[in-house]
Amino acid sequence: xxxxxxxxxxTVLALTFLSQTxxxxxxxxxxxxxxMAGPLQRWDYASLRAPSRRKIVVVTMAQPTHRIxxxxxxxxxxxxxxxxxxxxxxxxxxxxxxALIIPGDDDLKLRLxxxxxxxxxxxxxxxxVLAPTCIPCAVGTGIAAFFFFGTAGGVLIGDDQPDSLLYLxxxxxxxxxxxxxxx
Numbered sequence: 001x002x003x004x005x006x007x008x009x010x011t012v013l014a015l016t017f018l019s020q021t022x023x024x025x026x027x028x029x030x031x032x033x034x035x036m037a038g039p040l041q042r043w044d045y046a047s048l049r050a051p052s053r054r055k056i057v058v059v060t061m062a063q064p065t066h067r068i069x070x071x072x073x074x075x076x077x078x079x080x081x082x083x084x085x086x087x088x089x090x091x092x093x094x095x096x097x098x099a100l101i102i103p104g105d106d107d108l109k110l111r112l113x114x115x116x117x118x119x120x121x122x123x124x125x126x127x128x129v130l131a132p133t134c135i136p137c138a139v140g141t142g143i144a145a146f147f148f149f150g151t152a153g154g155v156l157i158g159d160d161q162p163d164s165l166l167y168l169x170x171x172x173x174x175x176x177x178x179x180x181x182x183x
Contacts, residue, residue, distance in 0.1 A: 043094040046167035047075040050100070056166065057101040058082065064098050064172075100167040109155060116152035120145055 050056065050072055058068045058080070070082035073089070080092040080100075123145035130138040 044077050050075045059099040061098050098169050098172045102164045104163045105161040112155045113152050116148050120148040
């Protein structure tokens with residue numbers, strides 16, 4: 001009787017995972033480069049949509065191939081105030097900014113995968129060391145290694161969130177490699 005219940009629950013779980021996978025596979029990818037007309041070229045639109053206290057990337061007119069990390073302190077119609085690395089505060093006027101970009105999740109994914117792989121290595125090492133002395137302990141660390149391996153795979157399979165364009169100054173064009181350059 002117990003085997004039938006376990007078989008039924010496993011079947012339901014497998015069908016649920018399969019249907020979720022198919023649902024995710026049918027999602028339409030967002031275009032890499034949104035249209036360059038309309039609200040993306042308006043500074044006031046960007047000031048309303050900018051994430052407060054979050055990191056954005058600023059590309060200036062003076063250095064169109066250099067990306068500057070910025071934590072938004074305030075964003076008004078007159079200026080963007082950023083807290084930059086090493087405690088500096090920078091103020092950007094609308095005429096100085098070529099583009100504003102909200103960064104994607106590549107950095108977070110990299111940190112998660114590196115951390116999970118480190119934990120995986122430690123669990124494998126623990127399994128090898130504990131196998132001759134404590135079989136139940138080795139089994140536990142082996143299960144932990146399997147968990148870390150599966151979690152790292154799940155992080156890598158997950159959908160990437162690409163960089164999204166918040167503002168593009170009039171007369172600027174998109175450069176695929178780094179950021180934005182004058183047209």
